[in-house]
Amino acid sequence: MDSMEVNKVLAATLVAGIAFFVTGLIGDELVRVKPLKESPLKIAAAPVQNASAPAQGPAALPALAPLLVKADVGAGEAIAKKVCSACHVFVAGGAAGIGPNLYNVVGRERASVPGYNYSNALKEKKGDWSWEELNHWLYKPAAYAPGTRMGYAGLSSAQDRANIIDYLHTLSPSPLPLPDPGAAEVAAKPDVTGPVATANVPGATPVAGSAPTKPDAAPSLDVLLVSADAKKGQADTMKYACVACHSFNEGGKAGIGPNLYNVVNGPHAHMAGYDYSAALKAKQGPWTYAELDKWLEKPSAYAPGTKMALAGVSDPKQRAEIIAYLRSLSADPAPLPTP
Ligand code: HEC
Ligand code: HEC
Incomplete structure (x- = not known):
């Protein structure tokens, strides 16, 4: 050449x-x-x-x-x-x-x-x-x-x-x-x-700079929920990979986890036909804001034996955002608390 x-x-x-x-x-x-x-x-x-x-x-x-x-x-x-x-x-x-x-x-x-x-x-x-x-x-x-x-x-x-x-x-x-x-x-x-x-x-x-910040005095869940930004909650569901296991749309199919449309105030193990663990099925009562908050903080502590492989969301503000997002997934969202 x-x-x-x-x-x-x-x-x-x-x-x-x-x-x-x-x-x-x-x-x-x-x-x-x-x-x-x-x-x-x-x-x-x-x-x-x-x-x-x-x-x-x-x-x-x-x-x-x-x-x-x-x-x-x-x-x-x-x-x-x-x-x-x-x-x-x-x-x-x-x-x-x-x-x-x-x-x-x-x-x-x-x-x-x-x-x-x-x-x-x-x-x-x-x-x-x-x-x-x-x-x-x-x-x-x-x-x-x-x-x-x-x-x-x-x-x-x-x-x-x-x-x-x-x-x-x-x-x-x-x-x-x-x-x-x-x-x-x-x-x-x-x-x-x-x-x-x-x-x-x-x-x-996830953006490196967006690590959860610890609040100085812990505001109550009710206070956090009232000011929580559901859009941020939606972003959190990507950061925490909830989206890898769950669908959020009405009528959405189950993945590794159940569909989460209308989960707030619904019963535990709310999706018909989904094969829940005995641990979650044994839980009585509705998914109130407080119950969801405890669940998301540490699933394995809330329902020992659960199939949900998520370590948990340690930041209370992010949990409130996620719950606010879940609340929005309904034709008739549950009322917000009045702190
Ligand atoms: C939703 C579950 C899930 C998440 C979230 C996830 N992984 Fe994985 N990862 C898997 C699975 C399942 C495999 C095995 C993949 C296969 O066999 O095709 C895997 C395989 C791997 C492997 C290859 C390991 C080997 O032994 O060859 C690496 C490296 C890895 N993941 C890194 C990461 C990192 C880093 C993150 C976070 C940025 C991450 N993964 C997030 C489920 C996940
Ligand atoms: C690695 C997969 C996985 C990830 C990640 C995950 N989940 Fe789950 N989730 C599950 C499974 C599996 C169940 C069913 C648990 C059982 O039966 O014990 C579940 C159950 C739930 C339930 C109860 C639903 C019902 O019908 O009672 C809620 C609420 C929930 N997940 C929210 C979330 C949120 C919010 C995140 C992210 C912060 C998340 N999950 C991340 C797999 C996952």
């Missing part, structure tokens, strides 16, 4: 690389879609395609290594506690939840926790969880391993992903050294094959 030809090839590669990168950025914006009009349960099954969106190739993500250098382990841990802990434990020897134990996952062979029943989609992916592989997985699990059982939309913020990967890497008797940012290729070709979900995917994107 003469040098002219070499130049052409280089130029073509560069243009392709830039196009790739820009598509990735646009994709990033598209997933940040807010209102949840359809049953969110679809995210557990398959990526939801928006018919009007152009077909996209695999996303090119910003390089991880430079973001890892400025990553915040504490922020990563907060995301893990808020979101991932609904399905994962992070301690050595911890039992699997809905998902496998994530202790020492960085550098570990994929789908390798003994005894955990992985999907074929994940088992067929050979190799180890390298930094970049984790980055692409957490961006959109369903695109990385189409058919995966991880019912989680993904983290669209590159820094959030870096924070959580940084946190995961500390969970090891001998944490691997962080990758060298100097060696980073900006548009490293991602190892993703499936269709890339675009709109309609609930963008479960």
Whole structure:
């Protein structure tokens, strides 16, 4: 090849690389879609395609290594506690939840926790969880391993992903050294094959700065409810991954958990045909605001033996927001308390 030809090839590669990168950025914006009009349960099954969106190739993500250098382990841990802990434990020897134990996952062979029943989609992916592989997985699990059982939309913020990967890497008797940012290729070709979900995917994107703030003096639930913002509650249901297990629309199907339309003031175990645990069925009386508040704070303490694998929502204000949102899911919302 003469040098002219070499130049052409280089130029073509560069243009392709830039196009790739820009598509990735646009994709990033598209997933940040807010209102949840359809049953969110679809995210557990398959990526939801928006018919009007152009077909996209695999996303090119910003390089991880430079973001890892400025990553915040504490922020990563907060995301893990808020979101991932609904399905994962992070301690050595911890039992699997809905998902496998994530202790020492960085550098570990994929789908390798003994005894955990992985999907074929994940088992067929050979190799180890390298930094970049984790980055692409957490961006959109369903695109990385189409058919995966991880019912989680993904983290669209590159820094959030870096924070959580940084946190995961500390969970090891001998944490691997962080990758060298100097060696980073900006548009490293991602190892993703499936269709890339675009709109309609609930963008479960907790923002690092939005960690629950502890109120100084604890206001009562009634006081919190009166001022609670149901829209924030809806956003909380994405942060806490309630949407991974529940639908919220009238007549919506059960997923891992029951449909939650009209649950406020309804009976415990309110959805006909859903297979509740004995623990929840044994509870008498309606789901009052106070009962929902106790339930959401720590499901396993409220109904020992419950099937709901959620650690709980520790912030009273966020619980009130979520309850305000649940209250709004009714043709005839229950009256607010008068504190
Ligand atoms: C709704 C439940 C759920 C949530 C929320 C969830 N996961 Fe998962 N996760 C799973 C399941 C189920 C699997 C197994 C997937 C499979 O077999 O296809 C999995 C697998 C994984 C794996 C692969 C582990 C291995 O041994 O190969 C990693 C890494 C992971 N999850 C990280 C995360 C992180 C980080 C978060 C939070 C940002 C998260 N997950 C949120 C359910 C969940
Ligand atoms: C990992 C899956 C999962 C997640 C995440 C989850 N839930 Fe659940 N939820 C369930 C299951 C399963 C049940 C049924 C529990 C039982 O039968 O013991 C349930 C039951 C409930 C009920 C009782 C419904 C009834 O008919 O009595 C409410 C209310 C509820 N969940 C709200 C929430 C909220 C709000 C969130 C987020 C803060 C959430 N859940 C997160 C799986 C989940």
